[in-house]
Amino acid sequence: xxxxxxxxxxxxxxxxxxxxxxxxxxxxxxxxxxxxxxxxxxxxxxxxxxxxxxxxxxxxxxxxxxxxxxxxxxxxxxxxxxxxxxxxxxxxxxxxxxxxxxxxxxxxxxxxxxxxxxxxxxxxxxxxxxxxxxxxxxxxxxxxxxxxxxxxxxxxxxx
Numbered sequence: 001x002x003x004x005x006x007x008x009x010x011x012x013x014x015x016x017x018x019x020x021x022x023x024x025x026x027x028x029x030x031x032x033x034x035x036x037x038x039x040x041x042x043x044x045x046x047x048x049x050x051x052x053x054x055x056x057x058x059x060x061x062x063x064x065x066x067x068x069x070x071x072x073x074x075x076x077x078x079x080x081x082x083x084x085x086x087x088x089x090x091x092x093x094x095x096x097x098x099x100x101x102x103x104x105x106x107x108x109x110x111x112x113x114x115x116x117x118x119x120x121x122x123x124x125x126x127x128x129x130x131x132x133x134x135x136x137x138x139x140x141x142x143x144x145x146x147x148x149x150x151x152x153x154x155x156x157x158x159x
Contacts (some may be wrong), residue, residue, distance in 0.1 A: 018058035019076040020112050021124065022048060026086060026099055027109035028128040038098035039132065040091055041074075042066060046143055047131040048073055049150075051124050061150070067143045068150040080105070 025047055027036050039047075049068040052058050061068040077099060080086035085105040088097040101109060113121065131139055141158050144151035151157075 016112065016116060018048075018072070019079065020116075021051065021055065021058055021120075022073060022076050023080060023085060023101075023105065023109055024112055024116060024121065025051065025124055025128055027101055027105070027113075028125050030132045031129050032132075036101060037132075038089055038091070038100040039128075040094070040098050041077075041096055042136065042139065043128075043131040044077070044099065045069060045073060046139055047124075047127045049143070049147075050127040050130065054123055055120055063150045063153040065153060065155045067140060067154055068147065 022044070025044065026039055029035050030037060046067070048059060048070070049061050052061070059070040059072055061070045063069075077086065081088060081099075083104075084102055085108055086099050087102050087105075088099055091098045134142060137156070137158075140154070140156055144154065144158060
């Protein structure tokens, strides 16, 4: 069982943290669904990468095996799972897990959406739709094309 969710989702001063935006990313519906659907780690990582190109200072990314990565995002995901805000499920036919909101996560996301900057929230929705609309290799190709330095350590090479 997770720990009690923090009743105040933002740090002092009302500033939204990276972890808050991560929760909102998972909470966003896609164009194919009117509600949030489970999302895999690759799409979380690449969606948050694109989002932080405008919302700088939330997470720092570095080149890695599948392009840009921020290990702090994995720490934040684990924390959200421990808090009972996010849960994991097996991704059908895959070796990884997908993440989705619990009922406590839905409530927390609703509170965060009320205080989130509307322009940033809209960009977050755009990025979630972008990464969820592409297959694995198409998403990597797009990221590598848009940000070539982050492809340097990739295990995949595209022409």
